[in-house]
Each structure stands twice: as C-alpha cells, then as structure tokens.
Amino acid sequence: MNNITFDKYQSKAVYCDNNKYLVIAGAGSGKTLTIVGKVNYLINNKNINPKEILCISFTNESVRSLKEALIDKNILVDVKTFHKLSLTLIDNNYRISSSSLLNYVVDEYFYSYIYFDNCFKLLDYYIEKNRLYKDKFIMYFKNIIIMFINSFKSYNYDINFFLKIIFNCKDNLDKILLILIFKIYILYQDELKSQNLIDFNDIINKAIDNIDNLKYFKYKYLIIDEYQDTSYSKYLLIKKIVNKFKVSLMAVGDDFQSIYSFTGCNIKMFLNFKKNFKNSKIIKLKNTYRNPKDIVDISRKFILKNKEQLKKKLLSRKYIKDSIVIVYSKNIPYDISTIIEDKDDILILGRNNNDINLIIDNKNFSIIDNKLKYLKNISKKIQFLTIHAAKGLESNLVIVINMIDSTLGFPNKIEEYNLFNYINPFKKSKFLYAEERRIFYVALTRAKNQIFLFTNKKNPSIFINELIKNYNWKIKKIDFE
Numbered sequence: 001m002n003n004i005t006f007d008k009y010q011s012k013a014v015y016c017d018n019n020k021y022l023v024i025a026g027a028g029s030g031k032t033l034t035i036v037g038k039v040n041y042l043i044n045n046k047n048i049n050p051k052e053i054l055c056i057s058f059t060n061e062s063v064r065s066l067k068e069a070l071i072d073k074n075i076l077v078d079v080k081t082f083h084k085l086s087l088t089l090i091d092n093n094y095r096i097s098s099s100s101l102l103n104y105v106v107d108e109y110f111y112s113y114i115y116f117d118n119c120f121k122l123l124d125y126y127i128e129k130n131r132l133y134k135d136k137f138i139m140y141f142k143n144i145i146i147m148f149i150n151s152f153k154s155y156n157y158d159i160n161f162f163l164k165i166i167f168n169c170k171d172n173l174d175k176i177l178l179i180l181i182f183k184i185y186i187l188y189q190d191e192l193k194s195q196n197l198i199d200f201n202d203i204i205n206k207a208i209d210n211i212d213n214l215k216y217f218k219y220k221y222l223i224i225d226e227y228q229d230t231s232y233s234k235y236l237l238i239k240k241i242v243n244k245f246k247v248s249l250m251a252v253g254d255d256f257q258s259i260y261s262f263t264g265c266n267i268k269m270f271l272n273f274k275k276n277f278k279n280s281k282i283i284k285l286k287n288t289y290r291n292p293k294d295i296v297d298i299s300r301k302f303i304l305k306n307k308e309q310l311k312k313k314l315l316s317r318k319y320i321k322d323s324i325v326i327v328y329s330k331n332i333p334y335d336i337s338t339i340i341e342d343k344d345d346i347l348i349l350g351r352n353n354n355d356i357n358l359i360i361d362n363k364n365f366s367i368i369d370n371k372l373k374y375l376k377n378i379s380k381k382i383q384f385l386t387i388h389a390a391k392g393l394e395s396n397l398v399i400v401i402n403m404i405d406s407t408l409g410f411p412n413k414i415e416e417y418n419l420f421n422y423i424n425p426f427k428k429s430k431f432l433y434a435e436e437r438r439i440f441y442v443a444l445t446r447a448k449n450q451i452f453l454f455t456n457k458k459n460p461s462i463f464i465n466e467l468i469k470n471y472n473w474k475i476k477k478i479d480f481e
C-alpha cells in the first residue's frame with residue numbers, strides 16, 4: 001500500500017475475510033497501520049463503498065489520530081467515537097450534560113440534602129465504625145460514588161436493579177454506602193430529567209434500546225480500535241448492530257493494555273471475544289517496531305504472571321544495551337537533570353497527576369504556560385504525563401517516577417471498594433494488582449530506546465523488587481543515593 005510493506009502477521013489481519021475477528025495488537029506492533037491497510041483493502045480489493053465503512057475509537061483524540069492516518073493515505077471514511085455513533089441512533093431532542101454535573105450533585109447531597117433525609121446518621125455511624133475522619137472520608141468517597149454510578153450505568157442497569165442490590169446486601173456497612181449512593185443516584189437522575197439532559201452512559205444505553213426500532217443501518221463494516229477499553233454497554237451496542245444488520249466486524253486491541261476499569265471498561269469483553277461473537281477468529285500481530293528486545297521480553301513475562309491475560313509473544317529485532325535502568329534517588333529533579341543532559345525526546349511518567357510535584361524544584365524543572373520545562377535547556381523536548389494519558393504515545397527516553405511502596409505509589413494500593421462487586425456481572429480477577437500490572441506494562445512499552453525507573457532503597461516498589469529478582473542480569477542500576 002503506497003510503497004508500505006506489511007509483515008506477514010499484519011498482512012494476515014488485512015486480508016482476513018472472516019466477517020467477525022479480533023486482532024490482538026501488542027505495543028508497537030503496527031496497529032494503526034494495520035487498520036489503515038484493512039480499510040484500503042476493503043475499498044480497493046473488495047470494492048466496498050467507503051461510505052459503508054465506519055472506524056470507531058474511544059476518545060476524540062484517538063479518533064483524530066486515526067482519521068489523520070487514513071487521510072494521509074488518501075482514504076476518506078467515517079471515524080467516530082461510540083458516543084458520536086450512538087447519537088445518530090437516537091432522538092436528538094436531548095442535550096448532553098457536562099461531566100461535572102454528577103460532581104455537583106454529590107457535593108449538594110453531602111453538604112445539604114443528607115440532613116433532610118436523616119442519612120447523616122448513617123454516615124456518622126459508618127465513619128465511627130471505621131475510625132475515619134469525616135471530611136477526608138467524604139473527599140475520597142466522592143470519587144468512589146462517581147465511579148460507582150458511572151459503572152452502574154455502563155452496565156445498562158435500572159433503578160429496580162439498584163434496589164435489588166441494596167435489599168440483597170448482607171453486609172451492614174456496605175448497605176449504608178449503597179443507600180447513600182442510591183440517594184445520590186436518584187438525585188442525579190432527577191436532575192438530568194428536569195433539564196432534559198442525558199449523560200454519556202445514557203447516550204449508549206438509549207442507542208441500545210433504540211436499535212430494535214431501526215429499519216436501516218448505513219454501514220456494512222465496523223472496525224473498532226482499542227477494543228480492550230470496551231464497556232459492557234458498548235459491547236451490547238456492537239453486538240446488537242452486528243446481529244441485526246449482519247455487519248462485518250474487525251476489532252483491534254491488546255488485553256495487556258486494558259487500564260480503564262475506573263470508567264466502566266471491562267477486560268472480559270476482550271477476553272471473551274470468541275464466546276461473545278460466534279464463529280469469530282483471532283489473529284495476533286507478533287512483531288514490535290518500537291521497543292528494544294529486553295523491554296519486550298521482560299514486560300511480556302511481567303504481565304503474563306497473571307494467567308488470565310492472553311498468551312502472546314512479541315518479537316523485536318532491536319537491541320539496545322541497558323534499555324531498562326533502575327535509579328535509586330534522593331533528589332529526583334537533580335538526578336533526572338543529570339540523566340537527560342545530553343538527551344532529547346523525553347517523557348516523564350507518574351502514576352498520579354500529583355506526581356509532577358516530585359520534579360518541580362524551580363531550579364531544574366518548572367511549569368511554564370501549563371507545560372513542564374527543563375530550565376537548563378528550555379528548547380529540550382520534554383513532557384510529564386500520567387501513564388493513563390501516555391497510552392498510545394512513545395518517546396526515545398521514558399522516566400517513571402514515584403516507584404515506591406506506598407498507598408499512592410506504584411502500584412497504587414487504594415483498595416477497590418467491595419461495592420463494585422455488587423454490580424460487576426463478571427468474576428473479578430483474584431490476581432493481586434492485576435490492573436496496576438497492566439498500567440506498569442503500558443509505562444514500560446512507551447520507551448523506544450531506554451526507560452529509567454526512579455525509586456529508593458528504603459522503600460522500593462514491589463514491582464521494582466520483582467524486576468530485580470527475576471531479571472537482575474538484564475537491568476542496569478544507578479545509585480544516586
């Protein structure tokens with residue numbers, strides 16, 4: 001295609017004529033190129049009308065990136081988010097709510113409504129039993145509420161199911177939290193209705209409900225990018241479209257990089273593809289063109305400690321000595337400055353947004369115009385991102401900070417509330433830090449040449465200890481302490 005040569009695994013994915021199949025595309029394996037090649041093949045070899053092909057991705061940014069890759073090859077097909085597709089399938093008499101509305105309703109409840117329905121007594125009882133501080137609990141529990149309500153709606157549940165959960169709950173403390181969340185859920189739903197609003201979950205769910213009423217669907221071929229980020233409701237949407245309109249489906253993704261469960265995404269949608277779509281096929285891309293061999297081999301073995309992940313082997317012909325470096329540091333900004341002095345194209349990753357504070361010293365690093373700047377060389381290409389925000393990106397040199405053993409270190413040890421087990425219809429992974437392990441895999445595979453993992457000797461991350469224990473001979477160590 002346009003003088004681009006595909007490897008044999010990419011070619012197999014492009015030429016596959018099965019009407020339902022999953023392409024497992026590991027980090028740096030040419031996922032976007034394969035999608036572009038598939039669209040080109042459908043149009044030029046299978047004579048599919050470009051207007052009958054739809055590419056779907058999950059964010060506006062990923063849609064923009066995929067659209068640019070297609071346009072670069074003079075391919076014009078529709079590329080949409082799930083929500084943009086869903087809006088074409090429902091009445092457009094609604095306005096879409098701001099994502100901050102739920103946040104506002106939660107605040108209103110805790111600082112006002114809770115005193116009118118006497119639930120403050122339940123809250124006080126819960127806090128006393130757990131020896132918590134009220135303000136700190138509300139601040140943290142607020143995030144749990146938002147996650148719970150979004151997850152609840154992402155499974156397309158209704159109010160009756162919520163009541164059933166509360167009624168069947170045997171744990172009194174869990175029941176208190178569920179009652180509080182239920183009160184907020186009702187307030188939120190009433191607020192949406194009173195303003196004739198729908199939120200992002202409603203868009204998907206209304207589209208699912210309305211498919212039965214549709215007589216026509218313009219697309220004959222769906223290509224879904226980042227399929228590992230699919231929620232249950234998005235899976236239901238695609239399943240109904242594929243079944244009713246006999247649409248062909250190609251899904252592309254990597255279960256190793258499923259890191260968005262807090263938004264309602266469920267890795268089981270990826271792992272159960274063959275079960276969910278009868279007579280489907282799985283194709284694996286096996287070459288990576290980004291990472292050095294040691295990073296590829298070590299990150300693969302690290303992620304496959306979790307036996308629930310799909311087994312696959314990535315091959316790299318790129319060898320760089322000391323591609324993984326563990327750094328023991330007491331002065332992170334100064335030590336990073338030493339490492340990057342003669343390097344460019346640098347990506348600094350934190351597990352949390354607040355991790356950026358570990359490197360801002362206004363001597364080596366500062367924030368200028370909302371961007372991280374290296375004060376000794378302002379023109380140096382450098383940025384700070386959370387690992388979640390960096391997914392899909394790559395840099396010559398990657399630095400991961402805050403790799404310590406603490407609640408907000410890496411892995412992040414904030415335990416997921418048992419509440420989520422009440423709404424997840426799928427068996428939860430028993431593997432400790434399953435998603436944190438995938439997040440670390442994403443961090444490792446951003447590096448085109450080298451990755452530096454910053455820790456300390458007194459309190460190293462359990463992930464650091466595991467790397468040293470299992471792959472010590474392949475890892476370089478720098479001691480700045």
